[in-house]
Amino acid sequence: MEKVKKIKAGDVRTASRLIRNLEDGVKEARSTIKHLFPLTGKAQVVGITGSPGAGKSTLVDGLVEQFRKRGKTVGVLAVDPTSPFTGGAILGDRIRMQRHAEDSGVFVRSLATRGALGGLAKAVGDAIHVMDVMGMDVILVETVGTGQQEVDIINHSHTVLVVLIPGMGDEIQAIKAGIMEIADVFVINKADREGSSKLRREIMAMLDMAPPETFASGWRPPIVRVENAFEPDSFGKSMEELTDTIAKHHEHLVAKDLLGSRIRRKAAVELHEAIRSCVLEPILNHLVAEGEIEGMIQKLMDKKTDPYTLAEEVARRFLKEGV
């Protein structure tokens, strides 16, 4: 397949168009992914998550620099599940990444949810495949971490960084973030701020309270402090430490034969997303195209029926007997 060849050769234009089409749910893009799939699995995928305002983009920028210094090609995927409402943040990220624009060893793309049909995790998984086949050694996936959807996104990663900043309210962000349990490395960003040691103590306490089987493989998530992003020296040092820690975690996965279970998790997420896409979307598209949805909504507003009765009718109409 011509497209597959081009992507294998690292053609940026073909790859970008494919990722955009995947995001938009273009059917043809899906068949390209089918051809790419057997070629995937070489890249190391690093997920970076944390609250809005935690400074993830700056970290990603610093990591790109470090990996480039070490001779690795880097793909960056900035995921903003908050769209369709905003484009601002993504635009900001792109501007920030501009200094890598001339570097052919760096490939940056942003993804946002389009429409209400979901499937962002699927688009992320597919975009990772594209970057993987392009030959990116490391793929950094940056997302805001709070919902189930973001956990699904982060499940595409081999190593997950959870980024926290000191002094956020009662520090219960740490617990509320909910992605705590999938963290492989904690990053205390803006660590020169007040409250940094308190946050560190809280993370330690939380790790101490974790059930013993959590760290059965021998990896207890380390905490990396990142100081003032605007002082290049200390920032650079922190980034070196962080990059080393990521490498160490990857070695650990390989040594303990744990990479397989990460890949299994990724495969499960991909399968779930693909089924949702192939089963649910055609039905919803059909109902929207025929204008039936509007009539259904009107019936609900008039209290003539209820959502479940309508949905069960839809299921009977579109699903085969005996499901």
Add this chain to the structure above:
Amino acid sequence: MEKVKKIKAGDVRTASRLIRNLEDGVKEARSTIKHLFPLTGKAQVVGITGSPGAGKSTLVDGLVEQFRKRGKTVGVLAVDPTSPFTGGAILGDRIRMQRHAEDSGVFVRSLATRGALGGLAKAVGDAIHVMDVMGMDVILVETVGTGQQEVDIINHSHTVLVVLIPGMGDEIQAIKAGIMEIADVFVINKADREGSSKLRREIMAMLDMAPPETFASGWRPPIVRVENAFEPDSFGKSMEELTDTIAKHHEHLVAKDLLGSRIRRKAAVELHEAIRSCVLEPILNHLVAEGEIEGMIQKLMDKKTDPYTLAEEVARRFLKEGV
């Protein structure tokens, strides 16, 4: 139906059990909801959203007190889409709300995502129906606001409060929050902190930049400052102002005949969630029960096939021809 009668009479035990069953996806609970649906539509639903650590729970607590003073019964629904991983935050909320435990005019429930099948917005919509039929005048829905799922949750509300705090990084939290565009009221919480006026200016600037049609109905989201939650006097005053603002927004919706479009939005979300539940869940349950999922995942790991090919097979197997 006996259960419907009990819920209409405000029976807490029956309502709680039903909400739990809805959350767990118990089929029988669904048929109860069908009977409740025609009785709904009386409650005023207020959504409260914002980043983790923004102090939403304290605000909710303050609002409960205000609405009780004004003779309203209040339902509170704390939604934590970050579970299944955490229970801590929800537990914390419950403890905090304990002081209303003796008050039969207050009904508090927490919801979390169980399992990976999604459908949290559906459970939220249903729980709102239950509280509505119980006779709660006001229902406060508290959720962490970042993903599409949270936007779906908040779409069940008539009035949406977006809670922000000063001094969070580059203040781009404001933009990244993504739910900006569905805000009816902005709350600057912990407004005694440094950076409060800066945040206020940023919100104003953002509203100024919004396309003109945004405020076509004549409602420009006001900004309410809430000071130090630990000084009862100023906090109480802020809460009075906030409660007045919520009332004003509701009057505006009624006066401009906009309540209908909010209700339509809610109906659309409910329908979408119900279809997902009735169509997708039986298929996934079937595949899991027969142990097929594991085999599919193994095939993916062995690169023998790709997610889309498998998902298309699933669609062909379970969907009728011609969808």
